[in-house]
Amino acid sequence: MRTSALATVAFLVCVRTASAAWELGGHAKAQSSFQLFDPDEIGALLVGEHVYLNTGDLRLNTAFRHSAWDVTAQAQAFVLQGNLLEARGDPRVGDLGSSLFPLPDPTDSHQVLDLSWTLSEGDTHLVFGRMDRLSVGFTQGKVALRLGRQALTWGNGLVFQVLDLFNPFPPNAVDKEYKPGSDMLTAQFLVSGGDDLQGIVVPRRADRSQPLTADESSAALKWRHLQGSVQIELVGARHYGDTLGGLGVSGNLVGGVWRFDLSLSSADGGGPVASLVLNFDRSWVWGGRNLYGFLEYFRNGFGETSFDQALEDMDLRLLERLRRGELFSLGRDELASGLRFEWTPLTRLEPTFLVSLHDPSAYLLLHLHHDWRENLVIDAGVQLGFGGHGTEYGGVFSSELGTWLAPGRTFWARISQYF
Numbered sequence: 311m312r313t314s315a316l317a318t319v320a321f322l323v324c325v326r327t328a329s330a331a332w333e334l335g336g337h338a339k340a341q342s343s344f345q346l347f348d349p350d351e352i353g354a355l356l357v358g359e360h361v362y363l364n365t366g367d368l369r370l371n372t373a374f375r376h377s378a379w380d381v382t383a384q385a386q387a388f389v390l391q392g393n394l395l396e397a398r399g400d401p402r403v404g405d406l407g408s409s410l411f412p413l414p415d416p417t418d419s420h421q422v423l424d425l426s427w428t429l430s431e432g433d434t435h436l437v438f439g440r441m442d443r444l445s446v447g448f449t450q451g452k453v454a455l456r457l458g459r460q461a462l463t464w465g466n467g468l469v470f471q472v473l474d475l476f477n478p479f480p481p482n483a484v485d486k487e488y489k490p491g492s493d494m495l496t497a498q499f500l501v502s503g504g505d506d507l508q509g510i511v512v513p514r515r516a517d518r519s520q521p522l523t524a525d526e527s528s529a530a531l532k533w534r535h536l537q538g539s540v541q542i543e544l545v546g547a548r549h550y551g552d553t554l555g556g557l558g559v560s561g562n563l564v565g566g567v568w569r570f571d572l573s574l575s576s577a578d579g580g581g582p583v584a585s586l587v588l589n590f591d592r593s594w595v596w597g598g599r600n601l602y603g604f605l606e607y608f609r610n611g612f613g614e615t616s617f618d619q620a621l622e623d624m625d626l627r628l629l630e631r632l633r634r635g636e637l638f639s640l641g642r643d644e645l646a647s648g649l650r651f652e653w654t655p656l657t658r659l660e661p662t663f664l665v666s667l668h669d670p671s672a673y674l675l676l677h678l679h680h681d682w683r684e685n686l687v688i689d690a691g692v693q694l695g696f697g698g699h700g701t702e703y704g705g706v707f708s709s710e711l712g713t714w715l716a717p718g719r720t721f722w723a724r725i726s727q728y729f
Contacts, residue, residue: 331376332374333371333373333374334370334371334372336384337367337368337487337726337727338369338727339365339369339485339724339725339727340364340366340367340725341484341485341723341724341725342362342364342365342722342724343363343722344361344720344721345361345362345394345411345717345719346359346360346719347359347360347361347718348718350699351705351715351716352713353716353718354713355402355711356397356400357394357397358393361392362392363390363413364390365388367388368386368387369384369387369442371383371384372384379447379448380446380447380449381446381447382443382444382447382460383443384442384444384491385441385442386440386441386442388416390435391435393434395413395435396433398413410715410716410718415490416428417518418440419517420514420515420516420526421492421514421515422493422515422522423459424518425440425459427439427440441459441491442459442488443458443459445459446458452499452500452501453498453500454498456495456497458494459491460492460494460496461477461490462494462510463489464476464530464543464545465558465571466569466570466571466587466589467587467589467608468589468606468646468648469606469648469664470587470610471571471587472556472572472585473558473571473573475530475549476492476494476510477635478635478636480635480638481639481646481662481673482717484677484689484691484722493513494513495511497509504536505534505535506533507532507534508531509529509530510528510529510530510531511527511529513527525550525551527550528549528550529548530545530547530548530549531545539561540560542557543556543558543559545557545558550634552576552577554573554574555573555574556571556572556574557571558570558571558572566590566591566592566593567590567592568588568589569590570586570587572584572585572586575611577612577627583627585609585610585611585612586609587609589605589606589646590605590606592604600652601651602649602650603647604647604648606646606647607643607644608645609642609643610628610643611642613628613642614640614642615641615642617701617702617706618700620708620709621708621715622709622710623709624640628640639664640706641666641668643668644664644667645667647663649662656680657678658678658679659676659679660677661675661676661677662674663675666702666703669700669702670697670701671696671697671701671702671704672695672696672703673694673703673717675692675693676692676693677689678690678691685728686725686727688726689724690722690724691720691721692720693717693719693722694719695716695717695719699716703717
């Protein structure tokens with residue numbers, strides 16, 4: 311990892327001196343979060359009933375362009391402190407249990423290149439850095455190519471996703487400013503008539519000691535066509551050994567926008583499994599204040615309709631997709647609704663509700679955003695689950711751990727300085 315760090319520094323020096331057309335920016339963030347768990351829930355088992363994490367995040371973004379070429383390099387450093395770190399690496403947690411805890415990944419174990427480095431590590435602290443973006447692009451005429459660590463988002467989901475296969479944000483993510491980067495090759499070709507074709511290859515490995523394999527990697531094509539005011543997208547992919555086909559459609563409706571995504575997965579060689587997202591959003595003015603709202607329905611073809619059974623007894627295809635961060639919900643049918651209310655041009659309140667349609671449980675995400683000063687932002691929020699144990703958002707039982715996998719009650723606050 312030290313070799314990767316030195317190579318990265320050398321690369322940035324070359325970027326700095328290669329051209330005068332260069333850009334520099336970034337941010338510094340400080341965040342504190344607290345989670346409260348009942349005595350019979352996973353947080354209390356691993357750490358305690360009161361769990362906390364303090365996070366410092368420094369990000370430096372650089373870019374330059376010369377003729378048809380451009381280079382993007384974005385480095386990030388984290389300082390983590392709190393008893394939540396005691397759960398990291400605990401063999402009892404497993405991949406599914408760890409998804410309940412908001413910890414950034416300090417490794418590049420699945421990536422082609424190891425561009426991360428750990429500076430200090432202990433039971434309750436961790437200091438590490440990584441290159442979150444490092445790519446070279448070429449754009450000329452109707453062709454655009456990019457190679458290296460980058461981020462890509464597909465699909466029309468607002469909360470849930472069925473076509474965004476590459477590091478999608480979980481619905482309860484408190485910071486969605488930067489999607490984690492992946493090592494990939496992307497290509498885009500503009501076609502006459504306004505259509506375009508986009509291709510992507512994402513090589514991966516099971517862990518750092520293993521070679522890159524097709525069963526861990528992804529390759530996909532997306533064709534986009536605009537028919538009047540309706541946008542149509544067709545997706546074909548080979549993803550973690552499965553074959554996937556997708557359709558995305560969006561258009562205007564009564565002053566807002568409707569969207570529909572459908573995916574069909576071969577599901578490990580079996581018959582096709584269908585998942586879909588349907589949503590509508592629009593903005594308006596009420597009482598002299600700006601409002602924005604949305605409603606979204608999510609059909610998880612791998613999801614469960616009952617949560618009486620233990621987690622380990624659920625569909626293995628669902629658990630695998632949860633483990634690799636492709637899905638974040640256990641239920642078959644979900645409903646999400648949200649509102650953004652601008653109390654002043656500098657202050658807004660954003661409540662979002664996630665509702666399971668197969669049991670009496672729901673999840674509230676409340677977010678308060680305030681632009682305090684120029685380039686200085688304050689965010690705070692609360693996340694609460696409603697529903698008893700044995701429901702999706704109240705907690706499911708793990709027979710292996712002998713406890714309930716529940717999200718607890720989360721309270722967080724963040725201050726961000728941009729430059």
